[in-house]
Amino acid sequence: MTAGCNSSGGGVKTTGAPAPATPSSQTPPVLADQWYLINTGQLSGTSGEDINVDPVWASFKGDGVRVVVVDDGMEATHAKLAANYTSSGSWNYVTNTNNPTNPTSDTDSGHGTSVAGIIAARDSSSTDLRGVAPRVTIAGYNLLNNFTTSNEASAMTRNAASVAVSSNSWGAVDNKGILQPANATWKTGIETGLSTGRGGKGTVYVWAAGNGGGASGRDNSNYDGQANYHGVMAVAAVTNRGVASSYSEAGANVWIAAPGGEFCSTHAITTIDRTGNVGFNGSSSAGSTDVLNQDYTKCMNGTSSATPMISGVAALMIEANPSLGWRDVKMILAQTARKNDPTSPGWSNNGAGLHVHHSYGFGVVDAKAAVDAAVIYTSYLAPQIQYSTSLSSPALAIPDNNATGVSDTINVSGSGINNIEFVEVTFSATDHPYAADLKITLTSPAGTSSVLAVTHSCSNNTCVAYNGWVFGVARHLNEPADGNWTLSVKDLANTDTGTFQSWKLNFRGH
C-alpha cells in the first residue's frame, strides 16, 4: 500500500511535469525522518512509539542473516541496497534469472524496493536513513510480476536452506469481506520451508495482516487464508501515536504489530524508492507531497510497511542467537511485545498471563527486548505436537438478528499440550447464504475469548459460505489445551438464516 501522495494513487508516478534533472543529487531523508525507528515526537507523534531498535545496533545489525522480500521486484543496484544485496539468493520469475530489478519500462512496481529498504537499507553514518537490520543480506523474489500457483509455492521454498526470514507484504485483495482460502500448494510450500528452511531451523514467514480493516473496512484478518495460517506470523499496523492504523485488520490470528503509519498528509513511512522517476515518488510528487529526492519516499504505509519491520527484527534476533528455531522466534516476539495503546478496552490477559488484543496481537514489537531475550534464550521449544478433536455437529438453527445466538462445547482431555502455540477452528454453516451476518467467538477453558468473525458486509453482497473454513487463533498462546472449549455463533443482521452445522479444533503446541 502506498499512501496516495499523488493524485493517481496506487504508487504510480505521474509524469506530467518535467522530472528534476538529477533527483539523486537532492538531499535524501535521514534517520531523524524515520519516526518508526526513533520516535521523538516528530510529525506530531508520541515520543517512544517506535520499535526500540536503536539500542540494538551497537551489537547487532543483521550480519550474516538472509531475508527474502517476496514482492513485485527489488532494485538490486539501489545505492542503499547494493551493499547488502545477494544476487545468487534472488530470483526473477519473469526472466528466470537472478536479477529481481524491475525493467525501466515497468514504471509502477516500486513496492518491493520500498519494503526492502525498511528491512535492509544500508547505514553509512550515524545519522543517515537505514533499515531495521542495516547489514542484513537481502534477496528479492518478484513473484507478483508473474503470479501463478506454482510460482507462489516456489517463492516460499526457493533457497530455503539459507533463508532465515521470508517477508510477505502481499496477499488476497482487501476489503471484499469474503473468505479467501490459501492454495493447498502454497501451504505445501510453507510447510517445506518450516521444516527445511535455514538448515532445519525453519524459515520465519512474516505476513501482512491486511488493509481492509477499520471503521469503513469489511475485512478481518481471519478471513484471509494466508495471514490466518499457522505457519506465518500476521502483522498489524499502528500509527506514530501507537494506536491502530485506520486500515489495519484485526483478527484472532494477529500475532504482533509494528508501525505502518497513516497517510502522506499526516505521517507514513519514510524509506527508499526506485531510483529516479520510476516507483512511488514521481516528478509531480517530488518536493511537494513527497520528498524531493526521488530515490526515496515518505509515503509508504500499510501492513506492508509493518511486516518488514518484524522481518528486520527477526533477523536481528537470529543474528543474536542463530540457534533459534522459527517457533522460538515467534514465542520471543510475543513474550516481549509492548502493550501499546494501554487504555484500550480491547486488551485482555490470556490464561497464560500474556496481554493480547485483536488489533495488535501481543502488542507492538520491542526490538531491544526481543534481541535481549534471544541472547539469553535457553528454553528452546520442545518438538511441536498436534491434537485434533473429532467433529462436533450440533446442527443448531442460528436465530436471525438475535444477540443470544447458539453455542456448542467440545471437551478436550489427554491432549498432551500444556502450551498452545496456535489453535485452528474448522467451522461450517454452509446453508447460511450471507456468512457475513455471523459473529463467531471461541472461548477457551481459561476464559480467553477470541472473536473469529464479526458481522459485516460482503462486496457486491456476495458472500462465501462457511464450508470447513479454518480460523487461525494466536490468542491462546501458552494456555493448556485440555478443558471445555465453547464456540458461540450469533446472527446479528436480519434477512438471511442458517445452521451452526459443525466445528472441530486442532491444537499445535508442546
Place this chain on the structure above:
Amino acid sequence: MKILILMILISSAWAGPVRQKKLNTNLTRHYWYDGEVKREIWLHADAVSSLKGAGLKEKSNPVFRDQNDPQAMSRTPTGHIIITFKKEWSETEIEGWILNQKFKRSQKLDFGKNVYLVEVNSGMEALERANLIYQSGEVSSASPDWRQEVETK
C-alpha cells in the same frame, strides 16, 4: 397517528440495507480440486484476462470468478497442471506415468514431495484434465496452475 404507527412498523422491520443480489446469467459453474477440497468457480465468458504475467496467451485462456459474481476474484488457468504423486511412488514410476499421459512438457517442482508441473494445450484443458486426474484416484492431488489476483498491502 396512523402515519406514526406505520413509521414505527416500517422502522422495526428494517434493520439494514437491502441486499440486492444480481443475476449473473453469463457465468457458468465449474469446479476444481485444491488439494482434496473441491472448489466452485464460475466461468466469465465475456472476460479477457488482464492479470499480470509473462507469456500468458490472454485470449486463449478463460477467466473464472471465485463466486457467481462478475466482480468477484478472478483466476485464469495457465495451461499447466500441478500434480502431487503419492509419496510411495518412485521417480521412475512417476516419469512413466507422465509419459503415458502425453503431456507437452513436465518438470519436478522444488517443494513438497513428488510434486510436478505438466503442460497441456490450453487453460481449459488444464482444468478438465486436472479434475479427471484427481478423480481417477491415482495421484494425491491435481490442480490447474492458476494465475490469480493478489495485491500488495
